[in-house]
Amino acid sequence: MTSVTPIAAGTELPALKLPPVDRRTLALFAGASGDHNPIHIDLDFARAAGMPDVFSQGMLVMAWLGRLLTQWQPQAQLRQFTARFQGITHLGNAITCSAQVTETLTVDGEPRVKLLLRSVNQYGETKIAGEAIVALPNS
Amino acid sequence: MxxxxxxxxxxxxxxxxxERGRLKFFAKAIGETDAIYFDEAAARAAGHPDLPVPPTFLFGxxxxxxxxxxxxxxxxxxxxxxxxxxxxxxxxxxxxxxxxxxxxxxxxxxxxxxxxxxxxxxxxxxxxxxxxxxxxxxxxxxxxxx
Known part of the structure; x- marks a missing residue:
C-alpha cells in the first residue's frame, strides 16, 4: 500500500533544476515560442540596447515553472499562473524552480491550493516570484 | 510618453x-521530459485527444x-x-x-x-x-x- 500524504499549507513540490542558460537554448526558445525579440538572440542588438550580452526570455523561465507544476498535477487542474519578472536571467545562470503550498481554499465548490512560486539562480538571486492556483478534485 | x-x-x-511539430519543438526548447507533451501515443494513453498545449505556449x-x-x-x-x-x-x-x-x-x-x-x-x-x-x-x- 502506498500512503497518501495530504496536501496542506507548507507542502513543498519537488524542485526542478535546470542546466545553465546558453545561447543555443535561447535561440531554440525564440523559434519555438514565437517571441523573436532580437535582444535574446542577437548580441549586436543587445549591445546597442545597452546590455552586456543577450539574456533569457522571461517566458522561458516561466515555462520551466510550468513544467514544475504539470509534473506535480495534471495541467487540466491548473486554474491560474502568474509570474512577476524580478531580474534578468543571464547566460550561465542555473535556475532552480520551486513551489510551496501556501493556502488551501474552495472556489465554486472546488478544492484548490494556492502555491508560491520561485525561480532562483545559483547565487540565490530571485528571477521570478509568482503564484499558481491548482484544483485538487480528488483530495 | x-x-x-x-x-x-x-x-x-x-x-x-x-501544430504538433511546433508543440514538439517547444517541448524540446524548454527541456520537457513528460512525454505527453511530445509523443502523441503517450498523450492518448494519458487520456488526451492529442498533444496538450502547455501552460505558457499561448503567450506566443x-x-x-x-x-x-x-x-x-x-x-x-x-x-x-x-x-x-x-x-x-x-x-x-x-x-x-x-x-x-x-x-x-x-x-x-x-x-x-x-x-x-x-x-x-x-x-x-x-x-x-x-x-x-x-x-x-x-x-x-x-x-x-x-
Missing amino acids: IDRSLVNHELTASTMLM AELDSGGLEKLMQLLKLDLRKLLHGEQEFTYHRMAYAGDCITVRSTITDIYDKKGGALEFVVKQSRATNQRDELVAELRAVLVIRH
Missing part, C-alpha cells in the same frame, strides 16, 4: 493553428503573427527599451494540437513610475478555440525603460 488615449485600444486579432500565439512589432509601432516604441514585467494566465479549458486559437487583446492601462523613467503598458487578452470556447485569459505587463 506613450499616448494615454491608447487605453482601451483593441489590437488586431491573431489566429494560430496549434500573438507574437507569432508579428504582434510584437505591430504593438511597438502602435505605441511608437523602440523594442530595445522593452522588458516583460509580469505575465498571468487564467485557464478555462485545455487546448490541443489541431486546435485553432484566436487571441484578442486590449490595452487596458498605461502608467509611469519614477517620474516617467519607466512606463508600463498592461495588455489583456482572451484566447478562444475554433468552437469559440474560452481557453484562457492572459494579462501582460510590459515595461519600457526611458
Whole structure:
C-alpha cells in the first residue's frame, strides 16, 4: 500500500533544476515560442540596447515553472499562473524552480491550493516570484 | 510618453493553428521530459485527444503573427527599451494540437513610475478555440525603460 500524504499549507513540490542558460537554448526558445525579440538572440542588438550580452526570455523561465507544476498535477487542474519578472536571467545562470503550498481554499465548490512560486539562480538571486492556483478534485 | 488615449485600444486579432511539430519543438526548447507533451501515443494513453498545449505556449500565439512589432509601432516604441514585467494566465479549458486559437487583446492601462523613467503598458487578452470556447485569459505587463 502506498500512503497518501495530504496536501496542506507548507507542502513543498519537488524542485526542478535546470542546466545553465546558453545561447543555443535561447535561440531554440525564440523559434519555438514565437517571441523573436532580437535582444535574446542577437548580441549586436543587445549591445546597442545597452546590455552586456543577450539574456533569457522571461517566458522561458516561466515555462520551466510550468513544467514544475504539470509534473506535480495534471495541467487540466491548473486554474491560474502568474509570474512577476524580478531580474534578468543571464547566460550561465542555473535556475532552480520551486513551489510551496501556501493556502488551501474552495472556489465554486472546488478544492484548490494556492502555491508560491520561485525561480532562483545559483547565487540565490530571485528571477521570478509568482503564484499558481491548482484544483485538487480528488483530495 | 506613450499616448494615454491608447487605453482601451483593441489590437488586431491573431489566429494560430496549434501544430504538433511546433508543440514538439517547444517541448524540446524548454527541456520537457513528460512525454505527453511530445509523443502523441503517450498523450492518448494519458487520456488526451492529442498533444496538450502547455501552460505558457499561448503567450506566443500573438507574437507569432508579428504582434510584437505591430504593438511597438502602435505605441511608437523602440523594442530595445522593452522588458516583460509580469505575465498571468487564467485557464478555462485545455487546448490541443489541431486546435485553432484566436487571441484578442486590449490595452487596458498605461502608467509611469519614477517620474516617467519607466512606463508600463498592461495588455489583456482572451484566447478562444475554433468552437469559440474560452481557453484562457492572459494579462501582460510590459515595461519600457526611458
